Amino acid sequence: MSIPDRLKIRPVDENVVARMLELLPDIEEELEAGGDAEALLQQWHQHANHRYTTDAFLNYWKSTSEEDFVLTALNPEPTVDQELQFSEACAVIDVFKTGELSEHETDYYLNWLETQFPESNISDLIFWPDEWFGDASLFRDPGGAFRPGSELTSEQMVGYAMARCGRSLPGSPDDLVLPHPLPPTG
Incomplete structure (x- = not known):
C-alpha cells in the first residue's frame, strides 16, 4: 500500500533545499555565539513553511539529521481535505x-x-x-x-x-466493527 498520488507531498526544489542546508550551520553558529541570527532567519523563513524556535536550531541534531530538519521545515501546512475518502x-x-x-x-x-x-x-x-x-x-x-x-x-x-x-468520510463501511468501546476524552 502507498500514499494515494493526490495526497503525496510535492517534491521541493533541490536548490531551495541546498540553500537551506547552507544556511543551517550559519544560523547555528551565530546563535551559539549569542547572536540573534535575524538576517539569516529571514532568509530561512522565505522558504520554510514551519517556523522553528531558536532552540530548535540549536538542538535539532539530537534527534534528526540536517536534511530531515530542512525538509520538515519545507513540509506544507496540512489542510482539511474535503474530498478525503x-x-x-x-x-x-x-x-x-x-x-x-x-x-x-x-x-x-x-x-x-x-x-x-x-x-x-x-x-x-x-x-x-x-x-x-x-x-x-x-x-x-x-x-x-x-x-x-x-x-x-x-x-x-x-x-x-x-x-x-465526529467526522464521517465517504466510502466508510456500514458494517465496520470497532472491537473496543470508545474511551472517554481526557
Missing part, C-alpha cells in the same frame, strides 16, 4: 506500518491525519493504542508485551478517529 485515510495509516516513510514524511502525515481528524489524537492511536484507550490490558499481556492479534486494522483506526472527532 475512507480508503485514502486507511492507505495513509497503512504506510506507517511499512516503515517506508522518511522522518519528514512521517512528521507531515501525522500532522495531516491530526488535521483530518481533529481532537482524535490519532498519532497515539496508531503508535500507542494502549495509551489511547487508557487500558493496556486490551493490547498487552501481563508482562507488558503486545499480544499477537491485538493490533487494530487501519480501517478500525480511521473508524475510531472518525467517532472521536
